Amino acid sequence: MKKFYLTTPIYYVNDEPHIGHLYTTIIADVVARYYKLLGVDTFFLTGTDEHGAKIYEVAKRHNKEPKEYCDFIVEKFKNVWEQFNIDYSNFIRTTDKLHEETVKFVLQKLYSNDDIYKAYYEGLYCVQCERFISEDELVDGVCPDHRTKPILHKEENYFFKLSKYKNLIFEKIQSGEIQIIPETRKNEILGKLQLPVEDISISRKTLKWGIPLPFDEEQTTYVWIDALINYLSGIDYFNLNKEKDNSYFWPCDLHIIGKDILWFHTVIWPAILLSISLPLPKKVLAHGFFTIEGKKMSKTLGNIIRPKELQEIFGVDATRVLVISAFPLDTDGDISVSEMKQKYNQLLADNFGNLVNRTFGMLGKYFNNKMTLNEISANVKEVISSTVVYYNECFKNFDIHKILDTILTISTFANKYVQDMQPWVLYKNKDIQKLANVVSDLLYCIKSVALLFYPLMPNICAIILSCFGEENFVSEDYRNLVINNRIYIRTNEFKVPDILFKKIS
Numbered sequence: 001m002k003k004f005y006l007t008t009p010i011y012y013v014n015d016e017p018h019i020g021h022l023y024t025t026i027i028a029d030v031v032a033r034y035y036k037l038l039g040v041d042t043f044f045l046t047g048t049d050e051h052g053a054k055i056y057e058v059a060k061r062h063n064k065e066p067k068e069y070c071d072f073i074v075e076k077f078k079n080v081w082e083q084f085n086i087d088y089s090n091f092i093r094t095t096d097k098l099h100e101e102t103v104k105f106v107l108q109k110l111y112s113n114d115d116i117y118k119a120y121y122e123g124l125y126c127v128q129c130e131r132f133i134s135e136d137e138l139v140d141g142v143c144p145d146h147r148t149k150p151i152l153h154k155e156e157n158y159f160f161k162l163s164k165y166k167n168l169i170f171e172k173i174q175s176g177e178i179q180i181i182p183e184t185r186k187n188e189i190l191g192k193l194q195l196p197v198e199d200i201s202i203s204r205k206t207l208k209w210g211i212p213l214p215f216d217e218e219q220t221t222y223v224w225i226d227a228l229i230n231y232l233s234g235i236d237y238f239n240l241n242k243e244k245d246n247s248y249f250w251p252c253d254l255h256i257i258g259k260d261i262l263w264f265h266t267v268i269w270p271a272i273l274l275s276i277s278l279p280l281p282k283k284v285l286a287h288g289f290f291t292i293e294g295k296k297m298s299k300t301l302g303n304i305i306r307p308k309e310l311q312e313i314f315g316v317d318a319t320r321v322l323v324i325s326a327f328p329l330d331t332d333g334d335i336s337v338s339e340m341k342q343k344y345n346q347l348l349a350d351n352f353g354n355l356v357n358r359t360f361g362m363l364g365k366y367f368n369n370k371m372t373l374n375e376i377s378a379n380v381k382e383v384i385s386s387t388v389v390y391y392n393e394c395f396k397n398f399d400i401h402k403i404l405d406t407i408l409t410i411s412t413f414a415n416k417y418v419q420d421m422q423p424w425v426l427y428k429n430k431d432i433q434k435l436a437n438v439v440s441d442l443l444y445c446i447k448s449v450a451l452l453f454y455p456l457m458p459n460i461c462a463i464i465l466s467c468f469g470e471e472n473f474v475s476e477d478y479r480n481l482v483i484n485n486r487i488y489i490r491t492n493e494f495k496v497p498d499i500l501f502k503k504i505s
């Protein structure tokens with residue numbers, strides 16, 4: 001694989017980032033770091049979705065101009081991503097000039113291809129979803145997701161001929177040319193595509209907060225069409241800026257999204273691309289939604305978790321791991337802070353943290369932090385090798401929630417190895433050669449775990465690897481381990497890390 005292009009959804013700026021946005025973005029960052037460490041030319045795009053009725057109304061409520069309000073919230077997103085070590089290649093804003101130009105460019109092409117026409121539309125519109133909603137979808141007269149009443153919307157709009165592409169898209173999804181993960185979601189979309197699919201309105205006459213249509217300045221682009229095109233403007237696919245040619249990243253290798261926006265990404269987006277003769281995204285990964293301690297996250301319930309709250313309890317790295325390990329990606333799940341605390345203590349503090357403490361403790365006590373390493377014992381090597389196989393499978397199959405347990409196989413084994421080998425007895429019996437073997441094996445285990453955890457916990461792993469004096473060899477060592485199944489330790493003098501995971505009560 002030469003290049004890898006992955007994206008998150010671009011988030012609405014009607015509110016500050018919450019744990020839902022964090023969840024998707026950390027998954028993307030972990031996957032991106034995995035490919036980067038493997039030496040693949042990786043482009044990771046995230047950003048914000050800033051036009052549309054919803055943002056316009058929130059800004060008005062705050063007595064701010066829409067752009068001013070967007071700038072304010074965008075800073076919050078950028079700060080949180082910086083805090084959480086989100087190593088994106090580009091942060092796209094739909095109010096960026098380049099994005100606006102790209103949207104106009106694409107719309108003009110759709111128009112010239114005769115895929116856009118003008119017609120009247122009347123329907124119920126949910127401002128929170130930013131989409132028309134049918135009567136059948138309403139529950140007690142309100143949108144089931146937002147519990148708000150849709151508004152009746154009637155005006156002359158431009159329409160995109162979505163129906164024209166329906167059969168072709170069905171084939172492309174069925175054949176796996178566009179791969180939808182998990183399989184259940186693929187079936188969901190295939191099922192929906194067997195029902196009638198209507199053309200969609202792609203413009204608004206009354207809403208000024210949007211990108212004007214290139215062929216009719218009286219109307220602005222529907223926010224979802226505007227937003228989807230970010231995946232092209234984010235790499236400046238059409239080279240409008242002529243700064244750096246990143247167009248070779250297209251087609252996108254992986255769109256990571258929540259299940260709520262699957263139709264837009266697997267039907268509407270491919271239809272636009274087909275119309276302008278661009279290759280289709282290869283994979284769309286839709287994760288489930290979570291509840292908080294069993295309840296739907298909502299402002300009314302006051303149970304929205306902000307990234308900072310988790311950071312204060314667990315620190316950045318542990319939050320990254322715990323959030324993505326909370327439940328399988330392909331299902332809905334629950335996030336419970338008390339469960340996260342339990343997991344933190346059991347898996348990070350008592351398991352891996354303990355292994356690091358006791359090993360460096362022995363290294364100091366028995367060898368004064370200096371040791372020429374022995375060759376790794378065969379049984380230890382075997383555990384590390386088989387873990388690496390499972391680890392790669394986790395990434396290949398997007399079993400992201402299993403990565404933590406998979407890596408911990410090594411440290412669980414190593415802790416048991418300490419118990420079995422009883423190094424303190426070896427020391428008492430002056431069996432220094434055997435003692436050196438054991439400590440040396442443990443150091444190989446710690447280094448392997450630190451490398452494998454690197455995409456998940458970059459800060460803490462950098463600290464551990466710096467104790468081996470090897471912080472500059474991360475990519476090289478990662479590739480050696482993950483691709484070639486080889487593990488090296490170059491130094492014979494070690495630094496002792498501080499406690500990495502303090503227990504939480």
Ligand code: MSP
Binds near residue numbers: 009011024227228
């Ligand atoms: N702006 C659109 C996306 C346009 S992409 C071309 C949008 N934005 S959003 O701010 O509402 O973000 C939706 C995404 O946030 C979801 O797809 C999901 O990735 C994430 N999540 C928001 N709430 C979530 C949960 N409760 N659980 C899991 N993920 C959640 O839709």
